[in-house]
Amino acid sequence: MIKFKYNNKYMNKKTIFIILLIILAIGIIGYLAFNKNPTPFASQEKCEQKTGKKCFLFKGLCQVMVAQNQRGAEENEKFLKDCEKKIGTWQPIDEQ
Numbered sequence: 834m835i836k837f838k839y840n841n842k843y844m845n846k847k848t849i850f851i852i853l854l855i856i857l858a859i860g861i862i863g864y865l866a867f868n869k870n871p872t873p874f875a876s877q878e879k880c881e882q883k884t885g886k887k888c889f890l891f892k893g894l895c896q897v898m899v900a901q902n903q904r905g906a907e908e909n910e911k912f913l914k915d916c917e918k919k920i921g922t923w924q925p926i927d928e929q
Contacts (some may be wrong), residue, residue, distance in 0.1 A: 874923040874924070887926050893920035
């Protein structure tokens, strides 16, 4: 009868590596699927072609009110970060 040697340390490392690889892949897929940041377009034509909407040049009026609490300050900071990325790019018009 043939006996196979079972290397427990090797199998544990391999299992942990595979699990970490799967977690990383799920994280990347989740980020790409749920990332809602608008893509900045370099020209009006590209913007309208990709989105199917009319586009405007975002000239940047990134203003916020004074925060009343810590949560408000965090929201203001996030808004400013997102807003500053759009300045000077073409953005689709969200018609409601």
